[in-house]
Amino acid sequence: MKTLVFFGATGNLFTHKILPSLGHLLTQDGGDFSIVAIGRRSPNLASYQQFLLTLGHKDVSLSPEAFSQLFQRLTYIQSDIKNGDLFLKLAPHLEGKEVFFYLATLPSLYPEVLRQLKRWNQTHPLPKSIALEKPFGSDEESFLALERELRDLFPEERVFYVDHYLGKSTVLSLIILKAENLFIEKLLSRHYLKEVRIAVCEEEGVEERAQFYEETGALRDIFQNHLLQLLTLFAIDIPPLCEEDRRECQLFQEKVAQEKVRLLEKVRLPRKEEIILGQYQGYREAVGNPSSSTETLIHIPIYIENARWRGVPFRMFTGKKMAEKRSFIEVIFHSVTPWPNRLVIEIQPEERIDFYINVKTPSIELTSVPAKLNFSYFGTFGAKSPQAYQKIIHDFLHGERTLFPNSAFIRRAWQITDALKRTIERYKISPHFYPPHTLKGDEVWNRNTFSS
Numbered sequence: 001m002k003t004l005v006f007f008g009a010t011g012n013l014f015t016h017k018i019l020p021s022l023g024h025l026l027t028q029d030g031g032d033f034s035i036v037a038i039g040r041r042s043p044n045l046a047s048y049q050q051f052l053l054t055l056g057h058k059d060v061s062l063s064p065e066a067f068s069q070l071f072q073r074l075t076y077i078q079s080d081i082k083n084g085d086l087f088l089k090l091a092p093h094l095e096g097k098e099v100f101f102y103l104a105t106l107p108s109l110y111p112e113v114l115r116q117l118k119r120w121n122q123t124h125p126l127p128k129s130i131a132l133e134k135p136f137g138s139d140e141e142s143f144l145a146l147e148r149e150l151r152d153l154f155p156e157e158r159v160f161y162v163d164h165y166l167g168k169s170t171v172l173s174l175i176i177l178k179a180e181n182l183f184i185e186k187l188l189s190r191h192y193l194k195e196v197r198i199a200v201c202e203e204e205g206v207e208e209r210a211q212f213y214e215e216t217g218a219l220r221d222i223f224q225n226h227l228l229q230l231l232t233l234f235a236i237d238i239p240p241l242c243e244e245d246r247r248e249c250q251l252f253q254e255k256v257a258q259e260k261v262r263l264l265e266k267v268r269l270p271r272k273e274e275i276i277l278g279q280y281q282g283y284r285e286a287v288g289n290p291s292s293s294t295e296t297l298i299h300i301p302i303y304i305e306n307a308r309w310r311g312v313p314f315r316m317f318t319g320k321k322m323a324e325k326r327s328f329i330e331v332i333f334h335s336v337t338p339w340p341n342r343l344v345i346e347i348q349p350e351e352r353i354d355f356y357i358n359v360k361t362p363s364i365e366l367t368s369v370p371a372k373l374n375f376s377y378f379g380t381f382g383a384k385s386p387q388a389y390q391k392i393i394h395d396f397l398h399g400e401r402t403l404f405p406n407s408a409f410i411r412r413a414w415q416i417t418d419a420l421k422r423t424i425e426r427y428k429i430s431p432h433f434y435p436p437h438t439l440k441g442d443e444v445w446n447r448n449t450f451s452s
């Protein structure tokens with residue numbers, strides 16, 4: 001049987017996102033796996049189960065049936081990873097199993113987990129895979145160091161770098177939208193497009209991640225991974241979709257991965273005048289650094305120097321303390337009217353695709369207004385789409401890699417991010433201040449918004 005081993009099983013990510021997805025995998029998909037949860041704060045299985053049940057009364061929506069199924073497969077281990085005895089406690093639960101390690105703990109602990117695993121592995125080699133939560137290092141160099149540690153223990157095809165954005169249904173819809181709607185695929189090029197906007201708007205501020213965020217900033221936290229992932233998935237040539245045949249599917253996954261890296265190789269960075277940074281008012285107090293220049297907002301155009309995209313700006317935006325939580329890709333077409341045709345792919349909160357066309361008004365004059373053609377996942381299928389982590393964990397257990405960036409992608413993404421960082425530092429580009437909870441996703445594309 002497959003065994004999932006979660007490091008950080010008492011943390012925010014595990015309890016709020018992974019746990020509900022495990023519940024759904026067990027109740028809806030008949031998942032065939034057992035779970036070993038590792039945490040510090042609960043002393044034993046009974047108190048850990050109680051802790052999870054208490055969460056159920058707050059904002060973790062799991063049915064009693066799902067909890068019951070989870071608890072039947074659950075083992076809990078209390079361990080401080082720094083104590084070095086983790087694998088002594090774990091060992092009895094791993095014997096004879098195919099093990100799937102999942103690092104959902106602090107990234108600063110990753111090297112220690114890998115060190116202990118390496119020691120234990122010398123005497124207990126077993127088939128195993130590993131999934132890791134971001135951040136994967138903080139620049140190209142630290143990523144390469146992490147990659148070396150991992151590759152001492154796992155072949156590349158068994159390392160899964162998680163970007164949960166890619167598990168969202170609308171992101172996956174991008175593949176179908178392009179691969180199976182040829183007219184859309186043909187329109188997506190410099191001949192018809194004026195610009196593409198890719199935005200991740202967050203409502204929350206830094207909250208309890210103050211120290212981490214102060215060292216990281218929006219460029220490393222969101223641009224290096226989510227934004228570049230969305231950019232590449234949108235802009236690559238999608239290879240032919242695979243049928244059920246396993247080899248074909250593997251080829252599809254490899255092709256997608258290659259195309260994404262190839263696209264990143266063609267990225268041209270913006271001129272320094274085009275880089276806009278922001279910091280929400282009150283951020284410096286929140287992180288206790290009165291002179292902090294860490295950006296909580298970025299608005300940066302990226303260009304792709306290939307035949308399909310040359311000259312089309314991909315405007316990348318992310319901001320904290322925005323007026324709304326919203327992620328989307330918006331495609332603006334060339335137009336002969338003041339209202340350009342637009343294709344809007346909403347990723348969250350609602351999974352939706354809107355297409356704006358111009359139609360005649362109901363008057364006797366030949367006048368037009370924009371109107372919306374709309375698809376919403378819920379409206380069409382009457383059900384919520386599977387949670388992102390449901391897809392991520394399912395694919396991890398089945399070795400399906402399409403949604404996981406490979407190391408070449410992450411390395412190139414860091415090279416781009418490091419180069420932007422160097423430009424920002426060299427030209428001392430400092431952030432504009434913006435008031436919290438006032439900017440909406442639609443309003444951020446105008447440079448004047450940030451002119452103060």
Ligand SMILES: NC(=O)c1ccc[n+]([C@@H]2O[C@H](COP(=O)([O-])OP(=O)(O)OC[C@H]3O[C@@H](n4cnc5c(N)ncnc54)[C@H](OP(=O)(O)O)[C@@H]3O)[C@@H](O)[C@H]2O)c1
Pocket residue numbers: 007008009010011012013014017038039040041042079080081082103104105106107109133134135
């Ligand atoms: N939260 C999210 O929505 C989110 C989204 C994407 C990625 N991530 C990534 O996911 C990872 C975890 O984030 P998080 O928000 O869940 O953090 P968190 O709430 O701070 O949880 C950290 C977890 O690590 C455990 N831990 C800390 N020190 C430990 C030690 N010395 N020994 C054993 N366990 C230890 C904690 O155990 P105790 O609490 O029991 O001490 C807890 O289970 C990070 O890499 C983060 O970047 C998080």
